[in-house]
Amino acid sequence: EAQVTQNPRYLITVTGKKLTVTCSQNMNHEYMSWYRQDPGLGLRQIYYSMNVEVTDKGDVPEGYKVSRKEKRNFPLILESPSPNQTSLYFCASSARTGGMDTIYFGEGSWLTVV
Amino acid sequence: GQNIDQPTEMTATEGAIVQINCTYQTSGFNGLFWYQQHAGEAPTFLSYNVLDGLEEKGRFSSFLSRSKGYSYLLLKELQMKDSASYLCARNDYKLSFGAGTTVTVRA
Numbered sequence: 001e002a003q004v005t006q007n008p009r010y011l012i013t014v015t016g017k018k019l020t021v022t023c024s025q026n027m028n029h030e031y032m033s034w035y036r037q038d039p040g041l042g043l044r045q046i047y048y049s050m051n052v053e054v055t056d057k058g059d060v061p062e063g064y065k066v067s068r069k070e071k072r073n074f075p076l077i078l079e080s081p082s083p084n085q086t087s088l089y090f091c092a093s094s095a096r097t098g099g100m101d102t103i104y105f106g107e108g109s110w111l112t113v114v
Numbered sequence: 115g116q117n118i119d120q121p122t123e124m125t126a127t128e129g130a131i132v133q134i135n136c137t138y139q140t141s142g143f144n145g146l147f148w149y150q151q152h153a154g155e156a157p158t159f160l161s162y163n164v165l166d167g168l169e170e171k172g173r174f175s176s177f178l179s180r181s182k183g184y185s186y187l188l189l190k191e192l193q194m195k196d197s198a199s200y201l202c203a204r205n206d207y208k209l210s211f212g213a214g215t216t217v218t219v220r221a
Contacts, residue, residue, distance in 0.1 A: 033208065040122075042201060042213035043157070058208065090156060092209075103147070103209060105156035 002027050006091050006106035013081055013113055021076045021109050023091035029104075031094045032074040033058065034066065036087040037108075043090065049074055081113040118204055118212035125218045132189045134215045136202035140183040147203040148176050148187045151214065157201055160187070192219045 004025045013019055025032065033048035035058075045058030049068040063085055065077040074093075078085060091106040118138045126132040138146070145164040149157035163169060163178035163185060175188040189196055199214040 035211070040213060043203075043211040045208060045210065048208050056208075059210070088154070102159055107156055108154070 002104060004091055004093055004104045004106040006089070006109045008109060009107065010110045011112070013111070015082055015113055016080050019078050019081060019111075021078075021089060021091075021111070023074045023076065023106060024072050025074075025093040025104065026072065027093065027095070027104065028071060029093040029095050030071070031096055032068070033092050034064070034074070034076045035090045035092065036060065036085075037090065038087050046076065046089075081111075083113045085111065086113050087111060118202060118210060120200075120202055120212040120215045122213070123216045123218070125220060126192055128192055128194060128219055128221050130192050132192060132217060134187045134189070134200050134202075134217070136185045136187070136212055138183050138185070138202070138204045138212075140180065142206040143180065143183075143204060145205040146176075146178055146185045147201075147205060147209070148174075148185075149201040149203060149211075151199045151201060153199075160200075162205075189217070194219050194221065 007022045030051045034046040035043040037043050044060045046064050047066040049055045052071050055066050089109045092103050094103045120136045147162050148160040150160050151157040161176040163176050168177045173190045178185045197219045199216050201211050201214045203209050203211045
């Protein structure tokens with residue numbers, strides 16, 4: 001079954017404590033991305049990756065890092081989380097960009113920073 | 115962002131029709147997605163328009179005008195389960211979403 005898996009699904013953490021949200025897809029997709037969703041602001045892209053070792057900033061990259069060492073994994077790293085990073089996070093993947101490809105979303109990760 | 119604009123909220127009656135408009139920047143544009151999202155859940159795919167015109171899929175239809183940077187999603191025979199947020203997303207080398215339109219269907 002085609003899947004994008006995120007972990008953890010729910011997390012409460014404290015300011016400044018580094019955390020990583022993992023994302024894995026089993027479809028051999030080239031393109032992966034991270035979004036955050038906040039009330040009234042829709043889905044905003046944090047980072048995206050066109051392929052292994054190719055990553056680029058989205059619209060709201062401040063405070064986040066990513067890596068793409070393997071095709072299937074695209075972890076989101078918060079080196080020093082702050083309360084304004086409390087949000088719902090989605091990982092997504094597709095076979096490629098620029099074409100008519102279905103985008104698959106993970107189930108979302110609810111992150112609270114206190 | 116990519117200046118993707120859509121109305122914030124719409125309300126309609128069960129059985130009625132609602133049209134959700136979306137405008138976007140045309141430079142570098144490849145296509146326009148529509149997604150449905152229920153609260154707290156991941157977005158689910160509704161349609162993808164690349165060429166101008168109307169595409170119909172059951173109760174949902176989507177229209178695109180590339181030259182005008184304009185799309186709409188038409189929801190017909192509204193049902194209570196259609197109450198959700200509807201997101202338009204512009205596809206270029208990355209995917210950029212509008213803020214979403216919350217549709218409330220009333221009995």
